[in-house]
Amino acid sequence: MQPKDARREEVLVQLEHAGGLKPGVAGQVQRATGVPEADVYGVSTFYHLLSQPDVQVRVCQGLSCKIAGSDGLMAECQATGSTAAFSSCLGRCDLAPALWDREDEEPIAPGGCAPTGDNLAIDLAGSDAGEYAALALVREKGADWVCEQLEQAGLQGRGGAGFPAFIKWNAVRAQAVTERYVVLNADEGEPGTFKDREVMLRRPHLVIEGLAIAAITLGAEDIYLYVRGEFGRARDALEAALAAARERGDLGEGLRWHFVDGHGAYICGEETALLEALEGKRGMPRMKPPFPVEVGFRGKPTLIQNVETISCIPAILRRGGEWFKAAGRTEPGPKLYCVSGHVHRPGVYEAPLGITMRELLEMAGGPVGTVKAFSPGGASSGFLPADQLDVELGFKSLAAAGSMLGSAGVVVLNETVDMVEAALIQAVFFEDESCGQCAPCRIGTQILRQALERYLASGDEAGGRDPSVLADVMEVSWGMSEASICGLGQAASWPLTSAMKYFPAEFGLESESEVTRSV
Secondary structure, three states: OOOOOOOOOOHHHHHHOOOOOOHHHHHHHHHOOOOHHHHHHHHHHOHHHOOOOOOOOEEEHHHHHHHOOOHHHHHHHOOOOOEEEEEOOOHHHOOOEEEEEOOOOOOOOOOOOOOOOOOOOOOOOOOOOOOHHHHHHHHHOOOHHHHHHHHHHEEOOOOOOOOOOHHHHHHHHHHOOOEEEEEEEEEEOOOOOOOOHEEEEEEEOHHHHHHHHHHHHHHOEEEEEEEEOOOOHHHHHHHHHHHHHHHHOOOOOOOOEEEEEOOOOOOHOOHHHHHHHHOOOOOOOOOOOOOOOOOOHHHHHOOEHHHHHHHHHHHHHHHHHHHHHHHHOOOEEEEEEEEOOEEEOEEEEEEEEEOOOOHHHHHHEEOOEEEEEEEOOOOHHHHHEHHHHOOOHHHHHHHHHHOOOOEEEEEEEEEOOHHHHHHHHHHHHHHHHHHOOOHHHHHHHHHHHHHHHHHHHHOOOOOOOHHHHHHOOOHHHHHHHHHOOOHHHOOOOOHHHHHHHOHHHHHHHOOHHHHOOOO
């Protein structure tokens, strides 16, 4: 229990200003906020950037960075005397192997991207002049027109779930409660994904304009921008764009803008976990329903949109919903695809939704070596083999292929990669980033990681490994997918089960059927 006058929302801010969980800080924050000290301590230990305040340099151990030599990079950091630690994906997959120095964050050099063109909604290579023409149209034509254009466009959420945007917007508008909020989910943490980082760095005015449009359309006065803690330069770009728009008078009056830093918890990319963090709590997903559009931030109707999604809004309103819909191939709109791993030009490429993997690979300069497998939508999407390079990278087509588009974080693996090792890298990530709230995920991620380690350790001098240590994997996977509260636990086993399915020999199995029989 906490006192009624406790200022819960200040907890994470106070911890950040104090430099993290250092001796005496929990008591200091308790006195400042009224939240019990044990509660403050529990919150601070949940977030990596707060619980490890003495770590100066973080080295990425995401899949793209691991195969690029992050172990060697860690050794170099330690040799220089830096206080370094491995971290989950740092959102710099195009710069693999990547590190982040919290005391001296270097500007992120732009990677590859599609050339500018009329068929692009975000156009990373284009000019970010910040004309705010779409916002002017909103004031002229009204909220009904905005939602009609979104419905015509068929815009699906670009954060991973692919939920139709217009349904969310209309659901917020339909609520009787007039106190409403707009929240930007910029806590990009899915391994293989760095598109939102590029949007914020290259086209920050699109983000600001899209958020202003959302707030005006939904009757919200407060806009919260929750930006990943490791993306300091991206936050700087957003703040500069906001200041410029205000100075020119583009945004009008009546909107309040709030920037909030993430503190190192991948799970806060899940929308309800993000709300918990905004409210000063551990970022644990909420049970749904009710959904945030009904009961969100502070218990009020809340629109939560991903960076890419909100940045598509200005182009949709300027050029029309039908234009956006037609710009896709198999589904509406162009899409940002991240490409990293064994490719010549890692980067973010905007292409029609439904482009094939083979075509996207060509945009990224082709593979380094011979393609063995690829992850089409971040770690959560598992792996597909090279014989599926002609698969269409869309929501429906990848679901039909037994995978998912997710965040469109494509990681390419060549013939040098051991798929058991690749599955273990992903398993370590999910175990580290499980919030621990539900047993299927908390225990299941640990079991999968341990099984893979036992399998790798079971090899003899001749190289043979014992597949019997993987006997329970499929059953554990089923329990995780059926009983986990959120998408993390539901998809955490996919890298392992998909690798076993398509590369059974590397797991000591004779065929794919031997894998499926064990379910």
